[in-house]
Amino acid sequence: DAKTTQPNSMESNEEEPVHLPCNHSTISGTDYIHWYRQLPSQGPEYVIHGLTSNVNNRMASLAIAEDRKSSTLILHRATLRDAAVYYCILRVLHNNNDMRFGAGTRLTVKP
Amino acid sequence: KAGVTQTPRYLIKTRGQQVTLSCSPISGHRSVSWYQQTPGQGLQFLFEYFSETQRNKGNFPGRFSGRQFSNSRSEMNVSTLELGDSALYLCASSLLWGIAYEQYFGPGTRLTVT
Numbered sequence: 001d002a003k004t005t006q007p008n009s010m011e012s013n014e015e016e017p018v019h020l021p022c023n024h025s026t027i028s029g030t031d032y033i034h035w036y037r038q039l040p041s042q043g044p045e046y047v048i049h050g051l052t053s054n055v056n057n058r059m060a061s062l063a064i065a066e067d068r069k070s071s072t073l074i075l076h077r078a079t080l081r082d083a084a085v086y087y088c089i090l091r092v093l094h095n096n097n098d099m100r101f102g103a104g105t106r107l108t109v110k111p
Numbered sequence: 112k113a114g115v116t117q118t119p120r121y122l123i124k125t126r127g128q129q130v131t132l133s134c135s136p137i138s139g140h141r142s143v144s145w146y147q148q149t150p151g152q153g154l155q156f157l158f159e160y161f162s163e164t165q166r167n168k169g170n171f172p173g174r175f176s177g178r179q180f181s182n183s184r185s186e187m188n189v190s191t192l193e194l195g196d197s198a199l200y201l202c203a204s205s206l207l208w209g210i211a212y213e214q215y216f217g218p219g220t221r222l223t224v225t
């Protein structure tokens with residue numbers, strides 16, 4: 001199974017940037033890296049995804065290592081609302097396309 | 112654009128009964144996936160539908176089934192409920208089927224089996 005490794009928890013201060021790491025050493029050339037987050041008492045929320053190049057959207061940036069074996073989700077200015085569990089998911093072309101969630105990283109944002 | 116809607120939001124059933132949960136995807140989205148979330152097992156993939164066809168299925172017993180209609184709405188059914196089926200059931204929709212497409216989740220249906 002394609003797997004990702006994330007720290008169990010991270011802390012950040014409000015209004016500071018946050019870098020959430022993810023290792024996916026088994027990645028192959030056609031696999032996509034997806035990030036979702038889940039706020040308390042809500043369903044998961046799509047954050048960003050990418051294949052090879054770095055990606056930016058209104059929520060975050062995704063920095064993908066040159067060898068693609070790791071990636072980093074960047075929240076440019078953390079707010080209290082960003083406190084959530086962040087999931088890094090590897091979507092594998094030949095694995096029936098399903099999304100397999102790991103334990104994720106619990107981000108705590110301190111005021 | 113309205114998000115993914117799920118009905119009902121809360122449900123209490125008795126062991127041995129069956130239950131049907133409903134999901135309406137975002138307008139224009141043709142793929143619907145279902146997930147089960149429990150404190151012990153986390154988020155687990157149940158199945159995914161696209162164009163009324165089940166494209167893949169997770170490791171759940173045959174008591175869990177689903178279907179998708181021509182308007183992309185989907186239902187999942189759990190027969191012969193067990194206490195361990197108590198969970199948050201989440202539906203997600205995406206524009207098309209495939210690993211390049213992001214999924215948008217509904218608020219979930221909280222099922223309690225007593």
